[in-house]
Amino acid sequence: MWGDRVRAVLPGVAVLALLLAGLEWAVQAGLIRRVLLPPPSVIGATLWDLLASGAFVDPLLATLQLVFAGFAIGSLIGVLLGTAMGWWPAAFRLFEPLVELVRPVPKSALVPPLMLFLGIGFTMKVTSVALVVIFPVLLNTLQGVRGVDRVMLDAARTHGWGSAHTLRHLVLPAALPFVLAGMRISLGLALVLAVLAEMLAGEGGLGFLILDMQRSFLIRQMYAWLVILAVLGLVLNGIVAALERRALHWQNRNP
Amino acid sequence: MRAPTSGTWLVLGLLALWEASARFGWVDSPNWPPVTEVLRALWQDSVTGELPARVGGSLYRMAAGLLAGGAAGVAVGLAFALVPLTARLFGLVVEAVRPIPIPAVIPPLVLFLGLDDPMKITVVALTVFFPVLTNTMQGVRAVEAEALAMGRTFGIGPWRRAACIVLPSCLPYTLAGLRVALGLALVVTVVAEMIAGEQGVGSYLVLMQFAGRAPEMYATVLLLAGLGYALNRGFVALEHRAIHWWFAMGR
Numbered sequence: 319m320w321g322d323r324v325r326a327v328l329p330g331v332a333v334l335a336l337l338l339a340g341l342e343w344a345v346q347a348g349l350i351r352r353v354l355l356p357p358p359s360v361i362g363a364t365l366w367d368l369l370a371s372g373a374f375v376d377p378l379l380a381t382l383q384l385v386f387a388g389f390a391i392g393s394l395i396g397v398l399l400g401t402a403m404g405w406w407p408a409a410f411r412l413f414e415p416l417v418e419l420v421r422p423v424p425k426s427a428l429v430p431p432l433m434l435f436l437g438i439g440f441t442m443k444v445t446s447v448a449l450v451v452i453f454p455v456l457l458n459t460l461q462g463v464r465g466v467d468r469v470m471l472d473a474a475r476t477h478g479w480g481s482a483h484t485l486r487h488l489v490l491p492a493a494l495p496f497v498l499a500g501m502r503i504s505l506g507l508a509l510v511l512a513v514l515a516e517m518l519a520g521e522g523g524l525g526f527l528i529l530d531m532q533r534s535f536l537i538r539q540m541y542a543w544l545v546i547l548a549v550l551g552l553v554l555n556g557i558v559a560a561l562e563r564r565a566l567h568w569q570n571r572n573p
Numbered sequence: 574m575r576a577p578t579s580g581t582w583l584v585l586g587l588l589a590l591w592e593a594s595a596r597f598g599w600v601d602s603p604n605w606p607p608v609t610e611v612l613r614a615l616w617q618d619s620v621t622g623e624l625p626a627r628v629g630g631s632l633y634r635m636a637a638g639l640l641a642g643g644a645a646g647v648a649v650g651l652a653f654a655l656v657p658l659t660a661r662l663f664g665l666v667v668e669a670v671r672p673i674p675i676p677a678v679i680p681p682l683v684l685f686l687g688l689d690d691p692m693k694i695t696v697v698a699l700t701v702f703f704p705v706l707t708n709t710m711q712g713v714r715a716v717e718a719e720a721l722a723m724g725r726t727f728g729i730g731p732w733r734r735a736a737c738i739v740l741p742s743c744l745p746y747t748l749a750g751l752r753v754a755l756g757l758a759l760v761v762t763v764v765a766e767m768i769a770g771e772q773g774v775g776s777y778l779v780l781m782q783f784a785g786r787a788p789e790m791y792a793t794v795l796l797l798a799g800l801g802y803a804l805n806r807g808f809v810a811l812e813h814r815a816i817h818w819w820f821a822m823g824r
Binding site: 326327329331332333334337353354355408411412413414415416419422423424426427428429430431433434437452477506509510512513514517524525528529531532537540541544547548549551552555561 | 578579580581583584587602604643658661662663664665666669670672673674675676677678679680681683684685756759760764767768775780781782785786787791793795797798799801802805
């Protein structure tokens with residue numbers, strides 16, 4: 319099985335390696351100016367220095383903390399509000415116009431107003447991230463809760479299940495695939511907003527560093543931090559995909 | 574006209590609270606202008622032509638990026654799905670670029686393309702590329718094998734099969750990808766304008782923030798929300814016209 323997998327990715331790896339080698343050659347031969355793109359080997363060495371010296375830890379943790387705090391707060395609000403709106407028609411009528419009004423606001427455009435109120439610190443950044451996370455989670459939760467099989471709900475009532483019991487043991491498990499799908503979309507957005515907020519607020523974190531390195535013409539460092547950020551994106555995506563598989567192992571409709 | 578529900582009252586109540594809190598100084602801050610002030614700023618900046626010119630510029634960059642990224646996404650998606658070898662060769666390169674959060678590609682692109690249109694259009698195109706690529710590939714996989722086999726039986730060549738069978742049946746998927754991409758494209762255009770250069774709505778937003786002109790800043794946010802909403806609505810209408818047969822099949 320491993321042999322098959324290796325064989326499947328081998329051509330891709332070869333092309334990627336060739337591309338890097340080609341870039342290396344083009345830069346060394348002077349076809350691409352070094353100030354724009356240092357040779358990949360030089361970027362690799364800079365990256366290695368960052369990793370070996372442990373200098374990458376603090377900015378990475380700053381960004382991670384921001385993403386996870388915002389993601390947790392936003393997801394919690396999204397799930398709570400989405401469940402309430404899906405379960406109680408009164409809650410739906412109360413909040414639906416507000417949600418529809420705020421949803422189309424580009425959350426990235428809210429960063430400047432938030433900076434006026436909350437300054438450029440952690441609170442502002444977490445709020446921006448949480449805001450972008452809320453809506454996909456909320457809408458998916460709502461859809462999931464509303465999509466619960468009516469027959470199952472009737473069965474629960476027949477068995478004398480109370481509202482809380484039904485929510486906990488029937489509605490939430492049934493809505494879970496939707497909730498998790500919303501969370502996966504949100505996690506990608508959370509990273510985007512975190513990087514943007516860091517760039518605009520200019521106070522540490524990977525996003526700030528990348529922009530700062532470019533403005534200081536520390537181009538090798540800029541690319542090295544960019545690689546670290548890309549790996550972070552890849553790892554976050556992998557984590558949610560794995561979680562989704564684990565949480566939904568009982569649901570093999572889409573393997 | 575529907576009767577106003579509790580939700581409508583909630584929205585109106587919040588707006589009234591906003592207005593009152595700013596008017597009567599419950600929230601005493603220069604960053605908290607009354608709603609009416611914001612609307613007036615929106616009206617004024619529209620009349621002077623400042624905002625329409627900036628919106629026009631932003632929309633142009635967005636459209637150009639959407640077109641370029643969409644075309645690239647469809648082309649690569651078709652190639653990956655129809656010729657598996659290309660996916661095996663270049664799939665990894667695409668997957669290596671995908672996880673980079675889009676604001677982070679702006680600094681390196683500034684080095685190559687400068688601060689103006691080419692850089693911003695490229696950023697938008699890059700954003701649009703991925704959802705269109707993914708959906709197009711999904712669409713090609715959903716093409717019915719019988720339809721293709723029938724085409725082959727009737728002696729239709731591979732190019733015509735691609736144009737007359739594959740393309741129409743993956744169109745709904747591609748359009749769905751484009752609809753997602755459209756929302757992202759507007760956001761990313763604004764983000765790129767916020768981070769680099771002095772063009773467009775995004776730059777105006779940051780400019781007003783630095784100038785401490787809160788009404789203009791909120792007016793810009795409001796305008797962007799309206800724009801995003803209108804674009805989405807417009808696209809959905811177009812989509813229904815373009816692939817009415819798809820919706821007619823009850824999907």
